[in-house]
Every structure is written in C-alpha cells, then in structure tokens.
Amino acid sequence: MAETPEQNETVAAPEQGQQQMQLRIDESDTPFxxxxxxxxxxxxxxxxxxxxxxxxxxxxxxxxxxxxxxxxxSPWSAKRLAMALGQAVTRYEQAYGTIEIDPRKRQQGGGNNG
Incomplete structure (x- = not known):
C-alpha cells in the first residue's frame, strides 16, 4: 500500500487567480x-x-x-499535473540525489534505483 503523502506534497490545482480555499483530501475509498x-x-x-x-x-x-x-x-489539468510532478521530482532529487532513468546506468550504480 502507498505511504501517506508528505506535508510538502504538491497539489495540481486550478489556475491562479481563483479564490483560495482549504482543501480536505478524502482517500477512504481510493484504489491504489x-x-x-x-x-x-x-x-x-x-x-x-x-x-x-x-x-x-x-x-x-x-x-x-x-x-x-x-x-x-483536460490539457490544462495535464499541464498542472506535469508541473506538480516536476516539482515533486525536484524535491526528491534534492533530498536523495539524482534519479538515473537509464536502466543500464542504474545497474552500474549511477543514481538512485527505481
């Protein structure tokens, strides 16, 4: 099962300029x-x-x-998701090091496995 998201998680939210609100996330019936x-x-x-x-x-x-x-x-939601994923990967690499996506280099010990 997935771990509970960190407090510094990124939420891909609607465009800026909209009214700010507190977001409560209900994961009770979410499949993983x-x-x-x-x-x-x-x-x-x-x-x-x-x-x-x-x-x-x-x-x-x-x-x-x-x-x-x-x-x-929508393409707009997809772009927000791409930005949120980019921010999450950046935070991960800052904490744990560069993520190597080439499997051959990962096997040689370059970068984090995954």
Missing part, C-alpha cells in the same frame, strides 16, 4: 496501483494517461501492457 509503465496520448480536447504495472511477454516477439487505470483530463 503501483505503476512501472505509463502511456500518454491525447487529442485537442483531452489528454489520456494509461497506467500499467508493466509490460509482460506474451509470445515470441510480442508483449502485452495490461492497463490498470486510465485517467482522462
């Missing part, structure tokens, strides 16, 4: 998914993020990506 793979697609009206636990071999030269969750949002 571990995602090692994501596929992002979209149109002029929406951005689609498919979340998967991973890609599994399904035959010779074939693999299957089982979609565990799909999030559909």
């Amino acid at each position: 998914y571990y995602a090692s793979t994501a596929r992002v697609s979209g149109t002029a009206e929406e951005i689609v993020v498919d979340i998967s636990r991973g890609i599994q071999p399904s035959g010779q030269g074939q693999a299957t990506m089982k979609i565990d969750a799909r999030v559909i949002m």
Whole structure:
C-alpha cells in the first residue's frame, strides 16, 4: 500500500487567480496501483494517461501492457499535473540525489534505483 503523502506534497490545482480555499483530501475509498509503465496520448480536447504495472511477454516477439487505470483530463489539468510532478521530482532529487532513468546506468550504480 502507498505511504501517506508528505506535508510538502504538491497539489495540481486550478489556475491562479481563483479564490483560495482549504482543501480536505478524502482517500477512504481510493484504489491504489503501483505503476512501472505509463502511456500518454491525447487529442485537442483531452489528454489520456494509461497506467500499467508493466509490460509482460506474451509470445515470441510480442508483449502485452495490461492497463490498470486510465485517467482522462483536460490539457490544462495535464499541464498542472506535469508541473506538480516536476516539482515533486525536484524535491526528491534534492533530498536523495539524482534519479538515473537509464536502466543500464542504474545497474552500474549511477543514481538512485527505481
């Protein structure tokens, strides 16, 4: 199960200039998914993020990506999410060091595993 978010978490909220309010987050009925793979697609009206636990071999030269969750949002919400994720990654790297995304370099001990 996922850990409780830190107090310094970033919330991808509506545009600035809107009235400020206190936000209470209810996670009581929220399903949790571990995602090692994501596929992002979209149109002029929406951005689609498919979340998967991973890609599994399904035959010779074939693999299957089982979609565990799909999030559909407006381009504006997607941009706010991208900014919030960027801020979260920056805070993580400041606390724990650079995240190496190249698996070959991670195996050689360069950067954090993940």
